Amino acid sequence: MASETKADWDVPDPLPLNVQGIPQQVLTREEVEITSLDAPQITEAIQTRRFSCETVVRAFLRRAALAQELVNCVTGLLPEYAIERARYLDSLPQPLGPLHGIPVSVKEQFGFEGRVTTNSFVAWRDRPQGPPCSLNRRLEDAGAVIIARTTQPQTAMHLETNSNLYGRTLNPWNRNLTSGGSSGGEGALIVLGGSALGIGGDIGGSIRCPAANCGVYGFKPTPFRIGNTGTMGTISGQEGIIGCLGPLSPSLAGIELFMKAYLGQSPWMEENTLVPVPWREISLPSNLKIAVMWSDGVVNPHPPITRALKSVVSALRDAGVTVVDWKPEGHEEAWEITSALYFEDGGQRVREILALGDEPALPLTEWLLTETNIRARSVQEVWELKTKRNAYRAMYNNLWLSTGKDDGHVVDAILCPVGPGCAPPHDQAKYWGYTSHWNLLEYPAIAFPVARVDAELDQADSTYSPMNEKDSFNHSLYPGPEMYKDAPVSLQLVTRRFEDEKCLAVTRLIEQAMKN
Amino acid sequence: MASETKADWDVPDPLPLNVQGIPQQVLTREEVEITSLDAPQITEAIQTRRFSCETVVRAFLRRAALAQELVNCVTGLLPEYAIERARYLDSLPQPLGPLHGIPVSVKEQFGFEGRVTTNSFVAWRDRPQGPPCSLNRRLEDAGAVIIARTTQPQTAMHLETNSNLYGRTLNPWNRNLTSGGSSGGEGALIVLGGSALGIGGDIGGSIRCPAANCGVYGFKPTPFRIGNTGTMGTISGQEGIIGCLGPLSPSLAGIELFMKAYLGQSPWMEENTLVPVPWREISLPSNLKIAVMWSDGVVNPHPPITRALKSVVSALRDAGVTVVDWKPEGHEEAWEITSALYFEDGGQRVREILALGDEPALPLTEWLLTETNIRARSVQEVWELKTKRNAYRAMYNNLWLSTGKDDGHVVDAILCPVGPGCAPPHDQAKYWGYTSHWNLLEYPAIAFPVARVDAELDQADSTYSPMNEKDSFNHSLYPGPEMYKDAPVSLQLVTRRFEDEKCLAVTRLIEQAMKN
Incomplete structure (x- = not known):
């Protein structure tokens, strides 16, 4: 390591679980x-x-x-x-x-x-x-x-x-x-x-x-x-x-x-795969309308996430924003399409590279490659998959447009979890649905911090009855807030395709609302 | 046929070769x-x-x-x-x-x-x-x-x-x-x-x-x-x-x-596969610079096409437009990539549909499905093909950008043939390169009429020595202007990806230049 970055500091040994404060202790003012x-x-x-x-x-x-x-x-x-x-x-x-x-x-x-x-x-x-x-x-x-x-x-x-x-x-x-x-x-x-x-x-x-x-x-x-x-x-x-x-x-x-x-x-001049849309100055509508997705209908989020959603909704309502519930459709199918499209060859190429390096597949690699809909496909089967993907995209766009059927104002954004919990313990991150869904749809999305896990407010729900196997696994990852001590609690904001500017503008508005 | 469109006219029997004037003869003023x-x-x-x-x-x-x-x-x-x-x-x-x-x-x-x-x-x-x-x-x-x-x-x-x-x-x-x-x-x-x-x-x-x-x-x-x-x-x-x-x-x-x-x-609201770019009002640069592609280097166009190119170039120069030669690269490879991507399954699906209808493949169907690079591919082979396509697109964009290396002004458009000749006799349209090339690149392109075949000006070149088999076939399609009596002579104008507005604006300028 070059002299410029040589460690001339002493860090606690052993390190504490939370190392976030250490830089302030060992670096110069x-x-x-x-x-x-x-x-x-x-x-x-x-x-x-x-x-x-x-x-x-x-x-x-x-x-x-x-x-x-x-x-x-x-x-x-x-x-x-x-x-x-x-x-x-x-x-x-x-x-x-x-x-x-x-x-x-x-x-x-x-x-x-x-x-x-x-x-x-x-x-x-x-x-x-x-x-x-x-x-x-x-x-x-x-x-x-x-x-x-x-x-x-x-x-x-x-x-x-x-x-x-x-x-x-x-x-x-x-x-x-x-x-x-x-x-x-x-x-x-x-x-x-x-x-x-x-x-x-x-x-x-x-x-x-x-x-x-x-x-x-x-x-x-x-x-x-x-x-x-x-x-x-x-x-x-x-x-x-x-x-x-x-x-x-x-x-x-x-x-x-x-x-x-x-x-x-x-x-886009040099990379003309890009769309020539500059960063646009936009104004948010005065009657902003935000949908909240409390759950994607497949895996319910842990208590800290739900608490964060509630706190943002409350702040938004106080700020005069209309908040409605998002009714998700087909998120389980979305994952089946998405995961299959990640590995059109069923993961063969990845396994070849692993074999070439004489390394084992790590548990999360093995888990992903054996997801239910991932398998080697013929080109015709890939066509079918892409046809399904396109139909799903069209369905979801219609779902979004349908939010304007009563008042002519489709929702400006969806507020939702980033994942079904805070950062899980190692090797347990097995639910992608809250993020991968927006990759499938090509919608812009931002993760932003809202809170930290709270030992009192984020008690586990001991009466919870899981909806399915995935939900059950996720539920088992939350025995209580102790396991997640100090973990950040973040949320996600999603807007329509190419509404990147709006995505950031609404997030800024949420932050302002949360400060008040 | 409904009464509204019932034929109450007499058309010549037998019909002449050129029927373009008949509507004026038989319809009301x-x-x-x-x-x-x-x-x-x-x-x-x-x-x-x-x-x-x-x-x-x-x-x-x-x-x-x-x-x-x-x-x-x-x-x-x-x-x-x-x-x-x-x-x-x-x-x-x-x-x-x-x-x-x-x-x-x-x-x-x-x-x-x-x-x-x-x-x-x-x-x-x-x-x-x-x-x-x-x-x-x-x-x-x-x-x-x-x-x-x-x-x-x-x-x-x-x-x-x-x-x-x-x-x-x-x-x-x-x-x-x-x-x-x-x-x-x-x-x-x-x-x-x-x-x-x-x-x-x-x-x-x-x-x-x-x-x-x-x-x-x-x-x-x-x-x-x-x-x-x-x-x-x-x-x-x-x-x-x-x-x-x-x-x-x-x-x-x-x-x-x-x-x-x-x-x-x-x-794009209802079809959100679309890019939300409205039709933009643009102004052409005062020092317009147009490249002419006289040939794509694979198949040379017939005399009427070259004559049309010359006439447009002459009019553009008279109008003060800078005209340079386009130096094409890789158009043969472009067709190999493009045609293979049309039929990732080697044409099997098309043959299945033909068999289902108990109909023979027409000569041009058979010709296309047996083009040299078309074959049934695995998904891995399709990945390779798309990787080649992407590399070709990047290469061609660089080629375009390189036209600005001396004066900082990349060419605004490429003027080129639409095909290697005027409308050919039936069942002979076997060269797609002049049009399919821009599909591969996703560049906007317009075909516009310039002239008609001229019995005197468009004599065949009897000394022509073909560059290759495709060029030879195309050359054989032009024994002389007689075969193409009255045929329109058209050209193509191409701009960069998403420069649709510029494509039409330059074409308008060409038309004005041709009128003067």
Whole structure:
């Protein structure tokens, strides 16, 4: 490890379950001050010359190194690279762009020049990346400094982060719990303050789940708004569900800043798979109407999630917002379609790569590949699956439109859980439905923190009678709030396809309502 | 046939090769006057009460019935339906929408309530359509009147129009030549004045080819701007190349009117596969730069096409437009990718449907299904194909961007042939490359008429030495201008993905330049 990030600190041994307070204890006051700023605050601090880019980058590099020691969230720090870049930025007479000087982390899965990109497969441990992820240059053109690459699980297809190559990433609030995944390194690193902005990928919840589990913001945009050239999906050319890159941030303002900075570069010129829709200024309707999905009808969420939903609904009603119940339809079928489309070959390609690396499938890999509807299909069977997917999308759009049949005003957004509970204990994240549903539909969705688990308010419901096997399993994961001590409680906001701007605007309104 | 469209005329027996002038001879003066108007002129004539909707619709119905007798372009007229609709429109105090009273024809392939939709398969001759094509209601909501459904070939995958179910559609300018396809009924009906606006579908040239062959305008938009719910593709769920619906019209103004009327309805609300990009007002750059593709490097076009290119280039230069040569790359590979993606199963599904109807594959069906790269593939092989497709798209976008490397101004459009010649004699349309290339790339493209074959100017080049087998076949189709007597000569204009507005604007500029 380079000198810039050498550990000169003493951390408690053994580490406590909750390591979230440790950076404040072991870093300098200035380091803590700097790394407590969010992205817009950093650009301001640099522009007002309170700090140089180099000072900022060095502080975040130190905190990222500490984060790695605490929860194993980084696959590689980039100290020389980042400091050189920071010095270059400091040498400029004007800010390079809207992200000037912001330390950024990116998932290892995204190609980085001169580094391997493994997707956490042992077989790919030495595989050099071809072209770097297009987003890297966009970030740097906007002035950001990439300081770290972060962990993802084996296959990058768990809602946790564990691999034979990089080990397990822990939840900084409670190391018995998962950080979430697949962008679990990002979630953990950001909530620990080791990065001011992170870029993850999400094909079934992989941005939103770790953001929720760690208590930061994570936004999955509509597909084809952010380019993914140079990211290493496991299966190139399989396009039934489109993976989306998107930001994680300690603040909503950071998410907005990134989206504007990125789309302000008209990325569709160079990646013309993208849709040429710039970031649009929008005004929310004065008579906002939000639907709440208390449950998806398959797995009911744990008490902390329901409590969070109630608190937001109450705040929204106090703010004069119309709140109605969302009546979900077909979410079980949605998962059958979605999971099958993840592995049109029944998982054969993944098993081949595992065999090539002589590594065992981890429990969550094995679990996913044996989900009921996943099997090797012929092209004709894939056509059938895509026809079902298209019908499901049309059905759900009609369901949304039907919310306007009485008053002519369709709901502006759906408020719902991000998952059926807070961050679960390790190897238990087996329900994707609350996030993957919106990947299937290509709707933008954001995870945002609302509360923390409360020992008194979040008692288990001992009289609960599960609806089905999945619900029963999920119920068994909540013996009571003790297991989830200190865990963040997050929620999800979803808008219609291409209503990314509205998704963030409604979330901002919710935050304002919650403050009042 | 209903009385409204009963043939009370005498047409020459035998019919001449060129039947284009017959409607003027046998219809009434008022009928000819009405049916010579294009879409914007019709709305104006109705709004100024020069004609009622009913009078307009009756005139077009008569001319469509005559067109059917001359070239076999209609699968069904809708006299009762259309006249009732026209009367309803006449009863309104205000125009219903921007297409108020315009008689429109639609391809049989697009579902129509209460009618069969066969795709010209015998097996499907009695198969009722499920939901009607979403476009029908859009057209009607804008005030249009659907008066006819038009022919397509067996499989809807020929660049001609011939089927065991409906027979062959002929070219009105020269009945020895094809009308083109697969929207060949539209091309023929519109140039004969039997419809003021037509809707076709295009996955490899099926709007642009018949428009070019018949001498009208045909526009293939970027995918996901016009919805195709309720159209009957042969293979649902196969999505390697996206078929596009789009307009055919006797005038460019009609194309523009349709696009504005359609997108003005925000169709993406109900069909949320669509991209929510409205029709945008644009200004062309003052220093317009157009690239000319004289040949795609695989098959050189016949003399009339090259002459048309030269005449447009000359007019553009006179108008102060910068014209450069386009250097095509990889068009042969593009066809191998595209044709394989049309039939991921090697054509098995099509052969099954043919067998089910106990009908033989027509020569052009057989020809297409045995193209070199078409074969039954596994899902893994389809992934490879799509990976190649994506790489090709990226390569071509870079090629386009490279045209700006010296002056910072990438070319605004590519001017090129629509096909390697004018409408060929029947059963000879075996080169799709000039149109299918832009389907692969998802670029918007329009076919527009430029000239007619000239016995003196379009002499064959007897010294020509073909580049390859395909080029040799195409060369053999041009013994001289005599075979193509009276055939329209059309060209194609192509812009970048989602630059649909620019595509039409540049075409308008070309037309103005040609007039001067």
